[in-house]
Amino acid sequence: LGPYPGLLAQGKELLGTLPIALLLLLLCGLDWALYSVFDTIRQHSFQQYSFRSSHKLEVKVGGDSMLARLLRKTIGALNTSSDTVVESNNLPCLPQPVCMDARAYWRASLPIVLLVCLCLAQAFGYRLRRVIAAFYFPKREKKRVLFLYNDLLRKRAAFTKLRRALIIRRAQQQRGPRHHLVDTLHHRCPLLRRWLRRRCVVCQAPETPESYVCPTPECEAVYCQSCWNDMKKLCPVCTPREELSSSAYSDSNDDLKYAE
Incomplete structure:
Protein backbone atom coordinates (compact mmCIF):
# COMPACT_ATOMS: atom_id res chain seq x y z
CA LEU A 1 0.00 0.00 0.00
CA GLY A 2 3.01 2.28 0.10
CA PRO A 3 2.83 3.57 -3.49
CA TYR A 4 -0.94 3.98 -3.21
CA PRO A 5 -1.82 6.40 -0.39
CA GLY A 6 -5.45 6.35 -1.52
CA LEU A 7 -5.68 2.63 -0.85
CA LEU A 8 -3.97 3.12 2.50
CA ALA A 9 -6.49 5.77 3.54
CA GLN A 10 -9.31 3.59 2.29
CA GLY A 11 -8.00 0.67 4.32
CA LYS A 12 -7.85 2.83 7.45
CA GLU A 13 -11.44 3.94 6.91
CA LEU A 14 -12.58 0.34 6.52
CA LEU A 15 -10.70 -0.63 9.68
CA GLY A 16 -12.52 2.20 11.44
CA THR A 17 -15.87 0.67 10.52
CA LEU A 18 -14.81 -2.76 11.78
CA PRO A 19 -15.51 -2.05 15.51
CA ILE A 20 -18.98 -0.76 14.65
CA ALA A 21 -19.72 -3.84 12.56
CA LEU A 22 -18.48 -6.11 15.36
CA LEU A 23 -20.64 -4.23 17.87
CA LEU A 24 -23.68 -4.66 15.63
CA LEU A 25 -22.93 -8.36 15.25
CA LEU A 26 -22.58 -8.69 19.02
CA LEU A 27 -25.90 -6.94 19.63
CA CYS A 28 -27.69 -9.11 17.07
CA GLY A 29 -26.25 -12.23 18.66
CA LEU A 30 -27.22 -11.02 22.13
CA ASP A 31 -30.75 -10.27 20.92
CA TRP A 32 -31.11 -13.77 19.49
CA ALA A 33 -29.73 -15.34 22.69
CA LEU A 34 -32.14 -13.40 24.92
CA TYR A 35 -35.06 -14.30 22.68
CA SER A 36 -34.13 -17.98 22.87
CA VAL A 37 -33.87 -17.86 26.68
CA PHE A 38 -37.18 -16.06 27.20
CA ASP A 39 -38.98 -18.22 24.68
CA THR A 40 -37.75 -21.35 26.47
CA ILE A 41 -38.96 -19.94 29.78
CA ARG A 42 -42.36 -19.14 28.30
CA GLN A 43 -42.80 -22.63 26.87
CA HIS A 44 -41.68 -24.63 29.90
CA SER A 45 -43.01 -22.44 32.73
CA PHE A 46 -46.63 -22.22 31.66
CA GLN A 47 -49.07 -23.49 34.31
CA GLN A 48 -52.88 -23.58 34.34
CA TYR A 49 -55.04 -23.74 37.46
CA SER A 50 -58.65 -24.96 37.73
CA PHE A 51 -60.80 -24.43 40.86
CA THR A 84 -68.32 -22.20 41.01
CA VAL A 85 -65.72 -22.99 38.34
CA VAL A 86 -62.56 -20.80 38.23
CA GLU A 87 -59.79 -21.36 35.69
CA SER A 88 -56.57 -19.34 35.74
CA ASN A 89 -53.00 -19.48 34.43
CA ASN A 90 -49.69 -17.65 34.81
CA LEU A 91 -49.53 -16.46 31.22
CA PRO A 92 -49.64 -12.74 32.13
CA CYS A 93 -46.59 -13.26 34.35
CA LEU A 94 -44.52 -14.99 31.68
CA PRO A 95 -42.26 -13.10 29.27
CA GLN A 96 -43.60 -12.54 25.78
CA PRO A 97 -40.48 -12.26 23.57
CA VAL A 98 -40.81 -11.04 19.99
CA CYS A 99 -38.28 -12.31 17.47
CA MET A 100 -36.75 -9.80 15.07
CA ASP A 101 -37.45 -10.62 11.46
CA ALA A 102 -35.05 -10.33 8.53
CA ARG A 103 -36.32 -6.86 7.70
CA ALA A 104 -35.44 -5.60 11.18
CA TYR A 105 -31.94 -7.02 10.93
CA TRP A 106 -31.54 -5.40 7.52
CA ARG A 107 -32.66 -2.02 8.84
CA ALA A 108 -30.17 -2.34 11.69
CA SER A 109 -27.27 -3.20 9.37
CA LEU A 110 -28.18 -0.68 6.66
CA PRO A 111 -26.16 2.20 8.22
CA ILE A 112 -23.06 -0.03 8.39
CA VAL A 113 -23.49 -1.00 4.74
CA LEU A 114 -23.85 2.64 3.75
CA LEU A 115 -20.76 3.53 5.78
CA VAL A 116 -18.71 0.84 4.01
CA CYS A 117 -19.97 2.06 0.63
CA LEU A 118 -18.94 5.60 1.51
CA CYS A 119 -15.47 4.36 2.48
CA LEU A 120 -15.13 2.54 -0.83
CA ALA A 121 -16.38 5.55 -2.80
CA GLN A 122 -14.16 7.97 -0.93
CA ALA A 123 -11.39 7.72 -3.54
CA PHE A 124 -13.79 8.74 -6.29
CA GLY A 125 -14.76 11.77 -4.23
CA TYR A 126 -11.10 12.75 -3.93
CA ARG A 127 -10.69 12.39 -7.69
CA LEU A 128 -13.72 14.55 -8.29
CA ARG A 129 -12.20 17.16 -5.99
CA ARG A 130 -9.03 17.15 -8.09
CA VAL A 131 -11.02 17.48 -11.32
CA ILE A 132 -12.89 20.48 -9.95
CA ALA A 133 -9.66 22.11 -8.77
CA ALA A 134 -8.02 21.45 -12.15
CA PHE A 135 -10.93 23.09 -13.93
CA TYR A 136 -10.56 26.34 -11.97
CA PHE A 137 -6.74 26.27 -11.61
CA PRO A 138 -5.27 24.65 -14.75
CA LYS A 139 -1.74 26.02 -14.23
CA ARG A 140 -1.60 24.62 -10.74
CA GLU A 141 -2.77 21.26 -12.07
CA LYS A 142 -0.03 21.29 -14.71
CA LYS A 143 2.62 21.89 -12.05
CA ARG A 144 1.18 19.07 -9.99
CA VAL A 145 1.26 16.62 -12.90
CA LEU A 146 4.84 17.55 -13.79
CA PHE A 147 5.95 17.13 -10.20
CA LEU A 148 4.36 13.69 -9.94
CA TYR A 149 5.83 12.63 -13.28
CA ASN A 150 9.36 13.70 -12.34
CA ASP A 151 9.01 12.10 -8.92
CA LEU A 152 7.98 8.85 -10.59
CA LEU A 153 11.05 8.98 -12.83
CA ARG A 154 13.33 9.53 -9.83
CA LYS A 155 11.80 6.60 -7.96
CA ARG A 156 12.07 4.45 -11.07
CA ALA A 157 15.77 5.23 -11.45
CA ALA A 158 16.42 4.57 -7.76
CA PHE A 159 14.56 1.25 -7.92
CA THR A 160 16.55 0.22 -11.00
CA LYS A 161 19.84 0.92 -9.25
CA LEU A 162 18.80 -1.03 -6.18
CA ARG A 163 17.58 -3.93 -8.29
CA ARG A 164 20.82 -4.09 -10.28
CA ALA A 165 22.84 -3.97 -7.06
CA LEU A 166 20.77 -6.85 -5.68
CA ILE A 167 21.38 -8.93 -8.81
CA ILE A 168 25.12 -8.26 -8.63
CA ARG A 169 25.20 -9.23 -4.95
CA ARG A 170 23.37 -12.50 -5.66
CA ALA A 171 25.76 -13.28 -8.50
CA GLN A 172 28.74 -12.68 -6.21
CA GLN A 173 27.23 -15.01 -3.63
CA GLN A 174 26.85 -17.71 -6.27
CA ARG A 175 30.48 -17.34 -7.34
CA GLY A 176 31.66 -17.79 -3.78
CA PRO A 177 33.12 -21.19 -2.86
CA ARG A 178 30.67 -23.65 -1.41
CA HIS A 179 31.38 -25.91 1.52
CA HIS A 180 32.69 -29.34 0.58
CA LEU A 181 29.80 -30.92 2.49
CA VAL A 182 27.33 -29.16 0.19
CA ASP A 183 29.14 -30.47 -2.89
CA THR A 184 29.17 -33.98 -1.44
CA LEU A 185 25.44 -33.90 -0.76
CA HIS A 186 24.81 -32.49 -4.22
CA HIS A 187 26.61 -35.41 -5.90
CA ARG A 188 25.52 -38.28 -3.64
CA CYS A 189 21.97 -37.33 -2.67
CA PRO A 190 19.75 -36.82 -5.71
CA LEU A 191 16.80 -35.98 -3.49
CA LEU A 192 18.63 -32.96 -2.06
CA ARG A 193 19.73 -31.54 -5.39
CA ARG A 194 16.47 -29.66 -5.67
CA TRP A 195 17.41 -27.51 -2.66
CA LEU A 196 21.15 -27.37 -3.40
CA ARG A 197 20.86 -26.10 -6.95
CA ARG A 198 21.79 -22.58 -7.90
CA ARG A 199 18.99 -20.10 -8.37
CA CYS A 200 18.12 -17.36 -10.81
CA VAL A 201 19.68 -14.09 -9.69
CA VAL A 202 16.49 -12.23 -10.64
CA CYS A 203 13.52 -14.32 -9.48
CA GLN A 204 15.33 -16.94 -7.35
CA ALA A 205 13.85 -19.82 -9.35
CA PRO A 206 15.85 -23.10 -9.09
CA GLU A 207 18.29 -23.83 -11.89
CA THR A 208 16.95 -26.07 -14.65
CA PRO A 209 18.47 -27.45 -17.86
CA GLU A 210 16.78 -24.57 -19.71
CA SER A 211 18.43 -21.95 -17.48
CA TYR A 212 21.01 -19.65 -19.02
CA VAL A 213 24.45 -19.32 -17.43
CA CYS A 214 26.45 -16.26 -18.36
CA PRO A 215 29.55 -17.42 -20.29
CA THR A 216 31.73 -14.67 -18.84
CA PRO A 217 34.35 -16.44 -16.67
CA GLU A 218 34.15 -13.96 -13.81
CA CYS A 219 30.35 -13.77 -13.88
CA GLU A 220 28.60 -17.14 -14.40
CA ALA A 221 25.30 -15.67 -13.25
CA VAL A 222 22.29 -17.96 -13.61
CA TYR A 223 19.08 -16.76 -15.27
CA CYS A 224 15.87 -18.63 -15.87
CA GLN A 225 14.63 -18.55 -19.43
CA SER A 226 11.85 -16.03 -18.81
CA CYS A 227 14.09 -13.61 -16.90
CA TRP A 228 16.80 -13.89 -19.55
CA ASN A 229 14.28 -12.98 -22.23
CA ASP A 230 13.00 -10.08 -20.11
CA MET A 231 16.57 -8.80 -19.81
CA LYS A 232 16.81 -8.81 -23.62
CA LYS A 233 19.63 -11.35 -23.28
CA LEU A 234 21.95 -8.87 -21.58
CA CYS A 235 23.56 -9.73 -18.27
CA PRO A 236 23.40 -6.71 -15.93
CA VAL A 237 26.20 -8.18 -13.80
CA CYS A 238 28.98 -8.13 -16.36
CA THR A 239 27.56 -5.71 -18.93
CA PRO A 240 28.60 -2.08 -18.42
CA ARG A 241 25.82 0.16 -17.34
CA GLU A 242 26.04 2.47 -20.33
CA GLU A 243 25.58 -0.47 -22.71
CA LEU A 244 22.34 -1.65 -21.19
CA SER A 245 19.36 -0.83 -23.34
CA SER A 246 16.62 1.24 -21.79
CA SER A 247 14.05 -1.20 -23.11
CA ALA A 248 15.76 -4.09 -21.40
CA TYR A 249 16.83 -2.47 -18.18
CA SER A 250 15.28 0.90 -17.49
CA ASP A 251 18.23 2.75 -15.97
CA SER A 252 19.65 4.47 -19.04
CA ASN A 253 19.77 8.19 -19.52
CA ASP A 254 16.87 8.07 -21.98
CA ASP A 255 14.49 7.41 -19.11
CA LEU A 256 15.75 10.28 -16.99
CA LYS A 257 14.50 13.15 -19.11
CA TYR A 258 12.44 15.13 -16.67
CA ALA A 259 9.50 17.14 -17.87
CA GLU A 260 9.47 20.89 -17.47
Whole structure:
Protein backbone atom coordinates (compact mmCIF):
# COMPACT_ATOMS: atom_id res chain seq x y z
CA LEU A 1 0.00 0.00 0.00
CA GLY A 2 3.01 2.28 0.10
CA PRO A 3 2.83 3.57 -3.49
CA TYR A 4 -0.94 3.98 -3.21
CA PRO A 5 -1.82 6.40 -0.39
CA GLY A 6 -5.45 6.35 -1.52
CA LEU A 7 -5.68 2.63 -0.85
CA LEU A 8 -3.97 3.12 2.50
CA ALA A 9 -6.49 5.77 3.54
CA GLN A 10 -9.31 3.59 2.29
CA GLY A 11 -8.00 0.67 4.32
CA LYS A 12 -7.85 2.83 7.45
CA GLU A 13 -11.44 3.94 6.91
CA LEU A 14 -12.58 0.34 6.52
CA LEU A 15 -10.70 -0.63 9.68
CA GLY A 16 -12.52 2.20 11.44
CA THR A 17 -15.87 0.67 10.52
CA LEU A 18 -14.81 -2.76 11.78
CA PRO A 19 -15.51 -2.05 15.51
CA ILE A 20 -18.98 -0.76 14.65
CA ALA A 21 -19.72 -3.84 12.56
CA LEU A 22 -18.48 -6.11 15.36
CA LEU A 23 -20.64 -4.23 17.87
CA LEU A 24 -23.68 -4.66 15.63
CA LEU A 25 -22.93 -8.36 15.25
CA LEU A 26 -22.58 -8.69 19.02
CA LEU A 27 -25.90 -6.94 19.63
CA CYS A 28 -27.69 -9.11 17.07
CA GLY A 29 -26.25 -12.23 18.66
CA LEU A 30 -27.22 -11.02 22.13
CA ASP A 31 -30.75 -10.27 20.92
CA TRP A 32 -31.11 -13.77 19.49
CA ALA A 33 -29.73 -15.34 22.69
CA LEU A 34 -32.14 -13.40 24.92
CA TYR A 35 -35.06 -14.30 22.68
CA SER A 36 -34.13 -17.98 22.87
CA VAL A 37 -33.87 -17.86 26.68
CA PHE A 38 -37.18 -16.06 27.20
CA ASP A 39 -38.98 -18.22 24.68
CA THR A 40 -37.75 -21.35 26.47
CA ILE A 41 -38.96 -19.94 29.78
CA ARG A 42 -42.36 -19.14 28.30
CA GLN A 43 -42.80 -22.63 26.87
CA HIS A 44 -41.68 -24.63 29.90
CA SER A 45 -43.01 -22.44 32.73
CA PHE A 46 -46.63 -22.22 31.66
CA GLN A 47 -49.07 -23.49 34.31
CA GLN A 48 -52.88 -23.58 34.34
CA TYR A 49 -55.04 -23.74 37.46
CA SER A 50 -58.65 -24.96 37.73
CA PHE A 51 -60.80 -24.43 40.86
CA ARG A 52 -64.28 -25.93 41.26
CA SER A 53 -66.63 -25.51 44.25
CA SER A 54 -70.34 -26.08 44.96
CA HIS A 55 -72.53 -25.49 48.00
CA LYS A 56 -76.19 -25.82 48.87
CA LEU A 57 -77.90 -24.11 51.82
CA GLU A 58 -81.39 -25.26 52.76
CA VAL A 59 -83.28 -24.59 56.00
CA LYS A 60 -86.31 -26.73 56.69
CA VAL A 61 -88.91 -25.63 59.22
CA GLY A 62 -91.49 -28.19 60.24
CA GLY A 63 -94.91 -27.66 61.71
CA ASP A 64 -98.23 -26.20 60.68
CA SER A 65 -98.51 -23.37 63.10
CA MET A 66 -98.60 -19.77 62.10
CA LEU A 67 -95.07 -19.25 63.44
CA ALA A 68 -93.79 -22.18 61.42
CA ARG A 69 -95.36 -20.84 58.29
CA LEU A 70 -93.88 -17.40 59.01
CA LEU A 71 -90.43 -18.85 59.54
CA ARG A 72 -90.63 -20.90 56.36
CA LYS A 73 -91.48 -17.78 54.38
CA THR A 74 -88.79 -15.71 56.06
CA ILE A 75 -85.91 -18.16 56.31
CA GLY A 76 -86.78 -19.89 53.05
CA ALA A 77 -85.32 -16.94 51.20
CA LEU A 78 -81.93 -17.92 52.59
CA ASN A 79 -81.93 -21.25 50.82
CA THR A 80 -79.27 -20.99 48.08
CA SER A 81 -77.17 -23.29 45.96
CA SER A 82 -74.27 -22.48 43.62
CA ASP A 83 -71.58 -24.17 41.53
CA THR A 84 -68.32 -22.20 41.01
CA VAL A 85 -65.72 -22.99 38.34
CA VAL A 86 -62.56 -20.80 38.23
CA GLU A 87 -59.79 -21.36 35.69
CA SER A 88 -56.57 -19.34 35.74
CA ASN A 89 -53.00 -19.48 34.43
CA ASN A 90 -49.69 -17.65 34.81
CA LEU A 91 -49.53 -16.46 31.22
CA PRO A 92 -49.64 -12.74 32.13
CA CYS A 93 -46.59 -13.26 34.35
CA LEU A 94 -44.52 -14.99 31.68
CA PRO A 95 -42.26 -13.10 29.27
CA GLN A 96 -43.60 -12.54 25.78
CA PRO A 97 -40.48 -12.26 23.57
CA VAL A 98 -40.81 -11.04 19.99
CA CYS A 99 -38.28 -12.31 17.47
CA MET A 100 -36.75 -9.80 15.07
CA ASP A 101 -37.45 -10.62 11.46
CA ALA A 102 -35.05 -10.33 8.53
CA ARG A 103 -36.32 -6.86 7.70
CA ALA A 104 -35.44 -5.60 11.18
CA TYR A 105 -31.94 -7.02 10.93
CA TRP A 106 -31.54 -5.40 7.52
CA ARG A 107 -32.66 -2.02 8.84
CA ALA A 108 -30.17 -2.34 11.69
CA SER A 109 -27.27 -3.20 9.37
CA LEU A 110 -28.18 -0.68 6.66
CA PRO A 111 -26.16 2.20 8.22
CA ILE A 112 -23.06 -0.03 8.39
CA VAL A 113 -23.49 -1.00 4.74
CA LEU A 114 -23.85 2.64 3.75
CA LEU A 115 -20.76 3.53 5.78
CA VAL A 116 -18.71 0.84 4.01
CA CYS A 117 -19.97 2.06 0.63
CA LEU A 118 -18.94 5.60 1.51
CA CYS A 119 -15.47 4.36 2.48
CA LEU A 120 -15.13 2.54 -0.83
CA ALA A 121 -16.38 5.55 -2.80
CA GLN A 122 -14.16 7.97 -0.93
CA ALA A 123 -11.39 7.72 -3.54
CA PHE A 124 -13.79 8.74 -6.29
CA GLY A 125 -14.76 11.77 -4.23
CA TYR A 126 -11.10 12.75 -3.93
CA ARG A 127 -10.69 12.39 -7.69
CA LEU A 128 -13.72 14.55 -8.29
CA ARG A 129 -12.20 17.16 -5.99
CA ARG A 130 -9.03 17.15 -8.09
CA VAL A 131 -11.02 17.48 -11.32
CA ILE A 132 -12.89 20.48 -9.95
CA ALA A 133 -9.66 22.11 -8.77
CA ALA A 134 -8.02 21.45 -12.15
CA PHE A 135 -10.93 23.09 -13.93
CA TYR A 136 -10.56 26.34 -11.97
CA PHE A 137 -6.74 26.27 -11.61
CA PRO A 138 -5.27 24.65 -14.75
CA LYS A 139 -1.74 26.02 -14.23
CA ARG A 140 -1.60 24.62 -10.74
CA GLU A 141 -2.77 21.26 -12.07
CA LYS A 142 -0.03 21.29 -14.71
CA LYS A 143 2.62 21.89 -12.05
CA ARG A 144 1.18 19.07 -9.99
CA VAL A 145 1.26 16.62 -12.90
CA LEU A 146 4.84 17.55 -13.79
CA PHE A 147 5.95 17.13 -10.20
CA LEU A 148 4.36 13.69 -9.94
CA TYR A 149 5.83 12.63 -13.28
CA ASN A 150 9.36 13.70 -12.34
CA ASP A 151 9.01 12.10 -8.92
CA LEU A 152 7.98 8.85 -10.59
CA LEU A 153 11.05 8.98 -12.83
CA ARG A 154 13.33 9.53 -9.83
CA LYS A 155 11.80 6.60 -7.96
CA ARG A 156 12.07 4.45 -11.07
CA ALA A 157 15.77 5.23 -11.45
CA ALA A 158 16.42 4.57 -7.76
CA PHE A 159 14.56 1.25 -7.92
CA THR A 160 16.55 0.22 -11.00
CA LYS A 161 19.84 0.92 -9.25
CA LEU A 162 18.80 -1.03 -6.18
CA ARG A 163 17.58 -3.93 -8.29
CA ARG A 164 20.82 -4.09 -10.28
CA ALA A 165 22.84 -3.97 -7.06
CA LEU A 166 20.77 -6.85 -5.68
CA ILE A 167 21.38 -8.93 -8.81
CA ILE A 168 25.12 -8.26 -8.63
CA ARG A 169 25.20 -9.23 -4.95
CA ARG A 170 23.37 -12.50 -5.66
CA ALA A 171 25.76 -13.28 -8.50
CA GLN A 172 28.74 -12.68 -6.21
CA GLN A 173 27.23 -15.01 -3.63
CA GLN A 174 26.85 -17.71 -6.27
CA ARG A 175 30.48 -17.34 -7.34
CA GLY A 176 31.66 -17.79 -3.78
CA PRO A 177 33.12 -21.19 -2.86
CA ARG A 178 30.67 -23.65 -1.41
CA HIS A 179 31.38 -25.91 1.52
CA HIS A 180 32.69 -29.34 0.58
CA LEU A 181 29.80 -30.92 2.49
CA VAL A 182 27.33 -29.16 0.19
CA ASP A 183 29.14 -30.47 -2.89
CA THR A 184 29.17 -33.98 -1.44
CA LEU A 185 25.44 -33.90 -0.76
CA HIS A 186 24.81 -32.49 -4.22
CA HIS A 187 26.61 -35.41 -5.90
CA ARG A 188 25.52 -38.28 -3.64
CA CYS A 189 21.97 -37.33 -2.67
CA PRO A 190 19.75 -36.82 -5.71
CA LEU A 191 16.80 -35.98 -3.49
CA LEU A 192 18.63 -32.96 -2.06
CA ARG A 193 19.73 -31.54 -5.39
CA ARG A 194 16.47 -29.66 -5.67
CA TRP A 195 17.41 -27.51 -2.66
CA LEU A 196 21.15 -27.37 -3.40
CA ARG A 197 20.86 -26.10 -6.95
CA ARG A 198 21.79 -22.58 -7.90
CA ARG A 199 18.99 -20.10 -8.37
CA CYS A 200 18.12 -17.36 -10.81
CA VAL A 201 19.68 -14.09 -9.69
CA VAL A 202 16.49 -12.23 -10.64
CA CYS A 203 13.52 -14.32 -9.48
CA GLN A 204 15.33 -16.94 -7.35
CA ALA A 205 13.85 -19.82 -9.35
CA PRO A 206 15.85 -23.10 -9.09
CA GLU A 207 18.29 -23.83 -11.89
CA THR A 208 16.95 -26.07 -14.65
CA PRO A 209 18.47 -27.45 -17.86
CA GLU A 210 16.78 -24.57 -19.71
CA SER A 211 18.43 -21.95 -17.48
CA TYR A 212 21.01 -19.65 -19.02
CA VAL A 213 24.45 -19.32 -17.43
CA CYS A 214 26.45 -16.26 -18.36
CA PRO A 215 29.55 -17.42 -20.29
CA THR A 216 31.73 -14.67 -18.84
CA PRO A 217 34.35 -16.44 -16.67
CA GLU A 218 34.15 -13.96 -13.81
CA CYS A 219 30.35 -13.77 -13.88
CA GLU A 220 28.60 -17.14 -14.40
CA ALA A 221 25.30 -15.67 -13.25
CA VAL A 222 22.29 -17.96 -13.61
CA TYR A 223 19.08 -16.76 -15.27
CA CYS A 224 15.87 -18.63 -15.87
CA GLN A 225 14.63 -18.55 -19.43
CA SER A 226 11.85 -16.03 -18.81
CA CYS A 227 14.09 -13.61 -16.90
CA TRP A 228 16.80 -13.89 -19.55
CA ASN A 229 14.28 -12.98 -22.23
CA ASP A 230 13.00 -10.08 -20.11
CA MET A 231 16.57 -8.80 -19.81
CA LYS A 232 16.81 -8.81 -23.62
CA LYS A 233 19.63 -11.35 -23.28
CA LEU A 234 21.95 -8.87 -21.58
CA CYS A 235 23.56 -9.73 -18.27
CA PRO A 236 23.40 -6.71 -15.93
CA VAL A 237 26.20 -8.18 -13.80
CA CYS A 238 28.98 -8.13 -16.36
CA THR A 239 27.56 -5.71 -18.93
CA PRO A 240 28.60 -2.08 -18.42
CA ARG A 241 25.82 0.16 -17.34
CA GLU A 242 26.04 2.47 -20.33
CA GLU A 243 25.58 -0.47 -22.71
CA LEU A 244 22.34 -1.65 -21.19
CA SER A 245 19.36 -0.83 -23.34
CA SER A 246 16.62 1.24 -21.79
CA SER A 247 14.05 -1.20 -23.11
CA ALA A 248 15.76 -4.09 -21.40
CA TYR A 249 16.83 -2.47 -18.18
CA SER A 250 15.28 0.90 -17.49
CA ASP A 251 18.23 2.75 -15.97
CA SER A 252 19.65 4.47 -19.04
CA ASN A 253 19.77 8.19 -19.52
CA ASP A 254 16.87 8.07 -21.98
CA ASP A 255 14.49 7.41 -19.11
CA LEU A 256 15.75 10.28 -16.99
CA LYS A 257 14.50 13.15 -19.11
CA TYR A 258 12.44 15.13 -16.67
CA ALA A 259 9.50 17.14 -17.87
CA GLU A 260 9.47 20.89 -17.47
